[in-house]
Amino acid sequence: MHIVEFCVSNMHHGTDQVLKKLEKQAEIEVIEYGCLGNCGECFLSPYALVNGESVVSETADQLYDLVMETIAKHELGDADLDKLLDDL
Numbered sequence: 441m442h443i444v445e446f447c448v449s450n451m452h453h454g455t456d457q458v459l460k461k462l463e464k465q466a467e468i469e470v471i472e473y474g475c476l477g478n479c480g481e482c483f484l485s486p487y488a489l490v491n492g493e494s495v496v497s498e499t500a501d502q503l504y505d506l507v508m509e510t511i512a513k514h515e516l517g518d519a520d521l522d523k524l525l526d527d528l
Contacts, residue, residue: 441467441468441469442467442468442469442490442491442511442514443468443469443471443489443490443491443492444459444462444468444469444470444471444488444489444490444507444511445470445471445472445473445476445488445489446458446459446470446471446472446473446476446488447472447473447474447475447476447478447482447487448472448473448474448475449474449475449479449482450482450486450487450488453485453486453500454486454499454500454501455486455487455488455500455503457500458486458488458500458503458504458507459472461504462504462507468511476489478494481494481496485497485498486498486499486500486502486503487503488503488507490507490510490511490514491510491511491514493510495507495510
C-alpha cells in the first residue's frame with residue numbers, strides 16, 4: 441500500500457482533482473491534512489508526499505504523473521529488494 445498525503449491549503453493549485461483520481465486506486469491510501477508543514481512548497485507549487493517523499497510539480501496534471509512515477513519507482517525498488525532476499 442502506498443500513502444499519498446495532501447495539504448488542504450495546497451488545493452488552490454488544483455491538487456483536489458489529483459486527490460480524487462488517486463482515491464479511486466485500491467493500492468493507494470490518500471490522506472488529506474490541514475497542514476503538512478511545507479508552507480513554502482505549498483504556497484508556490486502543487487505538491488504531495490508519496491510514501492514520505494516530497495513530490496513537487498508545475499501543474500496539478502503533472503503532479504498526478506509524478507506521483508504515479510514515484511509509486512512505480514518504489515514498487516521497482518521493493519521488487520529488487522524481494523529478489524535480493526529470495527537469492528539469499
